[in-house]
Amino acid sequence: MVLHESGEDYLEAILVLRQQKGNVRSIDVAQHLGFSKPSVSRAVSILKSNGYLNMEKDGRLELTPQGESEAQRVYERHRFLSEWLVMLGVSPEVAAADACRIEHDISAETFECLKRHVRQYTQDNPS
Numbered sequence: 368m369v370l371h372e373s374g375e376d377y378l379e380a381i382l383v384l385r386q387q388k389g390n391v392r393s394i395d396v397a398q399h400l401g402f403s404k405p406s407v408s409r410a411v412s413i414l415k416s417n418g419y420l421n422m423e424k425d426g427r428l429e430l431t432p433q434g435e436s437e438a439q440r441v442y443e444r445h446r447f448l449s450e451w452l453v454m455l456g457v458s459p460e461v462a463a464a465d466a467c468r469i470e471h472d473i474s475a476e477t478f479e480c481l482k483r484h485v486r487q488y489t490q491d492n493p494s
Contacts, residue, residue, distance in 0.1 A: 370417075370419070370437055372471040373410065374410070374413070374414060374417075374419070375437065375441045375470075375471055376400065376441075376467075377396065377400070377407075377410050377411075377414060378414070378419060378420070378430065378434055378437050378438035378441065379438055379441045379442050379445065380396050380399050380400055381396060381420065381428055381430060381434075381438060382430065382435070382438035382439065382442055383399070383442065384396065384399055385430075390427050391427065391428045392426045392427060392428065393407045393408060393411055393426070393428065394407075396411075396428070411428065414434065418431055418433050418434075419431055419433055419434035419437065420434045441470055441471075444466070444469075444470035444473065444478060445463075445466050445467060445470045446466075447478075447481075447482060447485075448462075448465070448466035448469050448470055448473075449462045449463050449466040450462075451481070451485055452465055452466060454485075
């Protein structure tokens with residue numbers, strides 16, 4: 368199953384909220400992303416049916432191993448791209464917004480090459 372950009376955003380939000388709060392419920396995701404509760408409920412249902420998350424009896428959202436892997440992948444891209452754009456002089460707010468758009472479209476090959484280039488540059492040019 369191909370995970371679409373919105374699904375990646377939901378998984379990333381659940382991961383981030385779990386790191387911040389511990390337990391995550393649909394209402395937390397709705398508030399974090401600025402979406403309606405019905406929209407989040409629909410997305411949660413789709414992500415559950417595709418094996419990316421489970422909803423516990425008490426309403427907590429739990430990422431499956433597959434969901435955790437996808438969320439970590441997207442979040443790593445987001446953090447790296449945001450930091451890289453800030454290093455280039457982009458404001459943190461714009462960098463975060465741009466990273467959110469880029470993280471979904473950049474290929475794995477390009478992302479790995481970019482990480483390797485940035486690591487090499489920072490090793491050759493310490494602050």
